[in-house]
Amino acid sequence: MYDAIVIGGGPAGYVAAVRLASYGFKVALVERRYLGGECTNWGCIPSKALIEIAHGLSIAKQLRRAGINIGIGEVNRSKILEWIKRVVLRSREGIKYLVSDVDLYEGEASLKSRNEVIVRRREGREVIEGKNIIIATGTEPSEIPGVRFDGKYVLSNRDFFELKEIPSSVLIVGGGIIGVELGSALARLGTEVYIVEILDRIISMYDPDVSSIIMKYLKRFGVKVYLRSTVKRVEVSDGVVRARIVSRDGESMDVNVEKVLIAVGRKYNTKGIGLENVGVKTHERGYIIVDERQKTNVGNIYAAGDVTGPPLLAHKAYREAIIAADVIAGAEEVPPKEPIPEVIYTTPEVGVAGITELKAKEAKINVQIVKYPYAAVPRDYTVLERTPEGFIKLIVEGSTKRIIGGVIVGNMASELIHVLALAIQKRLTLKDLSEVIYAHPTYSEMIGEVAHLGLGKPIHIKGQHT
Structure with a gap:
């Protein structure tokens, strides 16, 4: 009998398996297709590789302004995806090495009982037993009414990264994170891009000032x-x-494209895995309900990652996997689940941690909003691809001056946001951030600058001290 059986080899699953194995436990990991799950194979990794190529092309073009003329030939649409697939394979092989101390089963898994998992493999059906079970089955792409995936013309993100070459034109349904990331990158590589969003603005989960800047850049790229x-x-x-x-006003128009990419959300992989056999409870939206220690309502069964509900992020899955593994190993204390930083890898990048300005106002929280522009950041003047419209914004608790939220739009936002996440997690104040000495010239200086501004003592931006 195994000490633990982990169902699903994505970010939550493989991390939980590796963590448990490090404690000396006997662990089985069941994965039906590829190790690494959505993130490694069709999400985080391939999309960031595509974005990096688009960024590199843009930098090569910008070098001309600095006196270096680089001849840029035709974009080879098939070789780009070949390179991305090699990136994915390297990442997947790295995960395979990490789980080398775990018994890996390739097949479909379902719960037979509280301690038994049925594994359907090519070789046949097998039942394995475990003292504990962790469900980490993730999500699947969602379709839209009347439009179904066909894998050739109407694509999910998975289908997209299985293509032989990048399409010359694409219509993206959904102006959320996946839609704007891929749309931005593809447009910069010369693809004709359309984005259709049902709501009043793109990436509507964030503040309007974030949406407006990303919208401006998308239009600049020709989207x-x-x-x-x-x-x-x-x-x-x-x-x-x-x-x-078709618009909300009833106006309609037809567009001709090579591909349609559906990026409107995900559905939880909770069907067909035997939850009903053991009585594991799910939310009305489909995800598995867990407590702060990743336990389901069934004592020895845990769940982690996307299958436990939003936000659907790999690093959230990592944390939940660590918690589940540590609890199984007997830990009394577990690491915190928040704040979870969120990043959009558009140009410019977006980083968000803690509460947003919009959510704070909706909750009627007394906050101070402090905003500092990228246009006042010397480091941004030195780069080939500036983001002068960008900003850093702190959401500060009115009475304590404690940082409870932060937003960064601009170069390096994906890295800088972790400083604000740390400030939120450690309950730091404006004064705390202002007392750090930041190297010059760096983007990190903005954090000190915005803190000084919030205290009424601005340094590199005009304003009267208070």
Whole structure:
């Protein structure tokens, strides 16, 4: 009998398995397809590789302004995806090495009882036993009414990264994180991009000032964005996809593209894994309900990662995996689950931690909003691809001056946001951030600058001291 059986080899699953093995436990890991799950194979890793290529092309073009002329030939759309697939394979092989001390089963898993898991493999059906079980089955891409994935013309993010070459034109349904990341990168590589978003603005989960800057850059890259609109019909004829876009006002238009990419959300992988056999409870939205220690309502069964609900992020999955493994190993104290930093790898990048300005106002929390522009950051003047419209924004608790939220839009936001996450987690104040000495010239200086500004003592921006 295993000490633990982990179902799913994505970010939550493989981390939980590795953590348990490090404690000396006998662990089985069941994965039906590829180690690394969504993030490694069709999400975080391939999309960031694509974004890096787009950024590199942009830098090469910007070098001309600095006196270095680099000849740029035609974009080889097939080689780009070949390179991305090699990146994915390297990442997947790294994970395979990490789980070398774990018994890996390749197949479909389902719960037979509280201590038994059925594994359906090519070789046949097998039942394995475990004292504890961790469910980390993740999510699947969601379709939209009337438009189904076909893997050739109408694509999920998974289908997209299985293509032979980058399409010359694409309509992206959904102006959320996946939509704006891929749309931005593809447009910079020369793809004609359309984005259709049902709501009033893109990435609407964040503050309007974030949406407006990303919208500005998307338009600068040539992306055509249709807000308050939906895709009602998709037809394929002679290898061309015709999609009908209908606005909230009832106006419609047809666009012809090579591919349609659906990026409207995810559905939880809780069907067909035997939850009903043991009585594991799920939320009405489909995800598995867990407590602060990742326990389900069934004593020895845990869940971690996307299958436990939003936010659907790999680093959230990592933390939940560590908690589940540590609890199984007998830990009384577990690390905190918040704040969870969120990043959008557009140009410019976006980083968010803690509460947003919009959410603070909706909750009627007394806050001070402090905002400092990238235009006042010397380091941003030295780079080839500036983001002068960007900003750093602190959401500060009014009475204590404690940092409870932070937003960064601009270069290096994906790295800088962790300083604000640390400030939130450790309950730091404006004064605490202002007392750090920041190297010059760096983007990190902004953190000190915005803290001084919030205290009424601005340094590199005009303003009267208070």
